[in-house]
Amino acid sequence: MLSAQRVSRRFTDGTVALDGVDLSIADGAFVVLLGPSGCGKSTLLRLLAGLDQPDSGQILWDEGAKPRPGEIGFVFQDATLLPWADATDNVFLPLRLAGRSLSDCRAEIRSLLAKLGLAGFEHAKPAELSGGMRMRVSIARAMIARPRLLLMDEPFAALDEFTRHRLQDDLRALWRETGMTVVFVTHSIYEAAFLASHLVIMTPRPGQIATMRAGLDQTAGPRRTDPAMAALIGAITADVTRMMPTS
Template sequence: MLRLTGAGRRFVNGTIAFADIDMRIDAGEFVVLLGPSGCGKSTLLRLLAGLDVPDTGTIVWNDGTPPAPGDIGFVFQDATLLPWASAEQNVHLPLRLAGKSFSETRNEVRATIAQLGLAGFEDAKPASLSGGMKMRVSIARALVSRPRLLLMDEPFAALDEFTRHRLQDDLHALWREARTTVVFVTHSIYETAYLASRILVMTPRPGRIAAEIPCPLPDPADRRTDPAYASLTAQVTETLRAVMPA
């Protein structure tokens, strides 16, 4: 789908977020960026989203066509919902910004809300929703335009472990069904091993891609109990330990 070659980003204060990033994202993958705080993972996502530009290197979309509005969905660590708007109004927002009225997209919006397990909460305001439900609305908002690429920046970090597991299960099921291309940032080794089809391990700042780990795990929802999951978790742990400074 896209390729970065020699990409680097230096901020005005002289801090180098990442350097010499060479990576590819293939259509239908679930790529997880794993690395310590400050290694440039979130900055790299912003660059993929077109919200920032590299100081060095290039980003090339394989078909030569830059993404159109709606081609990229972004889920932030905070749900970032409009507090005065209902769930369906929040989900409709990307379509409204694209000039599509709610009346012509109502079925799309409500189907996406239902897909995220929120049927019956269409009229609920964010203040009445739990943290996990707010994140489901945020994910629905990112998916409603059927993006080519979904970027997720630690979306489950602030949630309790039970809610986090449920959302991981649901996200993985959605990905298996739709095969939307996903780039997901996290600090969690266990989350990485559960979700990824391919893992890119980054070094401390300035971030570089230190290792690439394929994840040939089975698709069923019970993959956490599969011995291959424990083996992959151990491999990721050792890889991350090797790139960290002594």
């Protein structure tokens, strides 16, 4: 569906954020980009979204076609909601920008919010919601236009462990239900092992791909207590230890 070919990105201060990254993302995959801070994960995500341009190499979308507005959903590390708008209006935003009317979309927004556990909070302003709930609104906003590709930049990093687990469960359920493609950036090994269908481990400075791994069997039952999950975490930890410079 989408691929990066020998993509490099250097910032004006001379930092090489990405150096010759090759990555191919299959339709319907849940790709997790895992790596320490400064390994260019977020830069890669912005390049995939078209929010930034590579200095060399190219990002190819469906063999050359450019994505249409609404085909890519983006979830940032902060919920980045409009503080003056309630949950419904925040979720409505992408559709509004596409020229749809709220009355046509209200039922759809309500059902998506309910699916994300926000029934009854349709008219709450961001200031009235908890951090986890704001992130749920942010995910609903990214999904309302039924994007083919959902890009997520450490969306759960600022949340507590319990909230994070619930959101991970819900995100996985949504992914399996909709069949959309997800690229998810994180620096949590546990989160990567739990979510990924495909794992991409990156090294810092310059940002390069160190290892790729298959995720857990998607049909498996309760993943968190599955011995296979513990084994995957162990294997990723070994990968990470190998690539990190010894001090």
